[in-house]
Amino acid sequence: MMHLPTIIIISILLNSIISSFLMSLYVLKKQKTYLYWCCSCFIFVLAQITAALRAFIDLDFVSHYLADLFIIATPLAAILGIHAYNNTERTKFSACLGVLLASGVILLPIYSSSFGQLYTTTLIACCFCYAAYALKTLHLGRITHFLVLQICFVVHAILMFCQAALLLSAPTSVVDTQQALAVILISHIVLSTCTALVWPVLMFLESEQVLTDLANLDPLTGLLNRRAFLNLSATHLEQANGCKKELCALMIDIDFFKKVNDQFGHDTGDEALKWVAKQIQAQLREHDIIARIGGEEFAILLPNTSEKNAHALSERIRLAIKNQPFIYRQQSISLSLSIGVIKRSKDSNINDLLAQADKGLYQAKHNGRNQVVVAI
């Protein structure tokens, strides 16, 4: 069996370190989410210190009442930290404060009885359930990162509900119950510390990912941007050159797109671009590389693809756009594409390959648009 005082001391030290680390992150990045999580860790340290005083002084107001309020405030601050991630914490602040103040009043007559403990345990179990739900509402791109945190919250909530059930079902003087409660207390401390550690790590991964996305993705369509496309395609082309494998590139341009903007407005034009990107993507294989490389211009690299297959794919893409109108705000807009196709020639580099595909595209425009031209 683990030694409870040792666990408490380690947890106090770890949470103090994490709290200081989160505070420095807040000072550095000015993101309030770090500040609330810093407060959450610090309050948890206070909760443990005041609760641990039970062993040394007979002052229930501090070691039970204040400790319980600190224990309740810990997940409430974490919840505000979650909402601060997308700047919605202000709408939740009064609710969290209300829960804390109401708890202050409710606990006053019962803090030294087992009802006080039952109330605190049930309330923080509900807080952890809500925290797991709040994470889901953040609509984050990389769900897997936050799934870890969600699991921490759900396990924590289950643990707290178990503690509440134990408190309800058996008198705490029974030795088995006491042991079970001690295990739950240790798990609570360990889980709280783990959760405090997980959040900054996840936030860091998320910000790194956001920075990578900003550098590599087109914000409108979510496709790769020109820079990322050139980097990725150059690697694929080098490999194809080395192994003498077939590879083709396509340049695609929406016909008369200026008219769409002029007639229906820029917003509709944006939606049309997103729709076209989606339709093209739906025709591609997983390892094909697509990017929006200019205003209404897309480029595609097709590894392991013959000229014949690239031509057939281009026709499928052209027909996918031509055969169904883009519908937006009850308006039906007919669009078409011009496409230039080129196959890899001996030791070509990516810029030459795209320039040649561009020649095919130019020819397609010149021939009257809405067609595919294979460049020679």
Ligand SMILES: Nc1nc2c(ncn2[C@@H]2O[C@H](COP(=O)(O)OP(=O)(O)OP(=O)(O)O)[C@@H](O)[C@H]2O)c(=O)[nH]1
């Ligand atoms: N809505 C919207 N329009 C864009 C965006 N980027 C470029 N455009 C518009 O795309 C249009 C491109 O027009 P042009 O280059 O004249 O070509 P076009 O009208 O498509 O005619 P062709 O290419 O010759 O068939 C311009 O009106 C740009 O303002 C964008 O991100 N959103």
